[in-house]
Amino acid sequence: MTLQNPTYRPPAGTADAAPPRPAGLRALAQRHLSKLVVAPSFAAILLFVYGFIAWTVYISFTNSKMLPSYELVGPDAFSKLWRISRWYVAIENLLIFGGLFIGISLAIGILLAVLLDQRIRGEGVLRTIYLYPMALSFIVTGTAWKWILNPTIGIQEFVRSLGFPAFTFDWIVQQDTAVYTLVIAAVWQSSGFVMALFLAALRGVDQEIIKAAYLDGASLPRIYWGIVLPSIRPVFMSAFVILAHLAVKSYDLVVALTGGGPGYASDLPATFMYEMTFRRNQIAIGSASALMMLATVVAIIVPYLYSELKGGKRV
Structure with missing residues (x-):
């Protein structure tokens, strides 16, 4: 009679071994x-x-008001939207704000990028200073510029305290100029980001081309205008699309800086959509305005994507 060892384990591969995982x-x-x-x-x-x-x-495409209604009634909401005078004010303000915001941001961003591309002393510190506003939210930017532009405590009061009692800078409380205060704050925040885009592109330009232009006697402004900037043309389109997208969906900056006022003089489509949807209980009209904003963004982005994909296929 043989005794079996209780600690014995059969070797791998025997019948008593555990089946391997698949x-x-x-x-x-x-x-x-x-x-x-x-x-x-x-x-x-x-x-x-x-x-x-x-x-x-x-x-x-419904007749929703305070609560959603799922009965389709056709494009009535779009017809009502284009009969509201406030919507036309928002569209006009978007054209003014978007045009100035994009144009000025591009101009300042390119200028700063060209200056920093000269390898000046303290470039890292200056680059950080220019980029810092982009790290802030538009709520913070709007609140800060609301204080700065306030006639009673901001720039106007400061200049008057220096001995210029006739100085006036009350754009933020005037209906005709309130939208331009949005441009000031938005440009301050976004121009550094544009600078970073162009500076990265400028650092990728072949330096041999620039040296050859120097040897041919070309001046520095002519080199940048005729050689360098045309070679980074895709960056212009990228910056334009990003800035246009920011302009179309601008909401928090308006709320924090002007609140859409005075009255609704500085309304943009995003604030109009919020007003219609959540304050006037016109969900269908608010949805229609949101689709108009979406169509604007698509009209900007789709040609850009098409050109990029088409260029990639050629390569």
């Missing part, structure tokens, strides 16, 4: 690991971005 399942998991990681975020984007865009499109 290698195919592990390989499948490793092959699709990236998709599994991204899947929750992708599902959230589908729901909270594209799902709500589809919901907004649907609501804009």
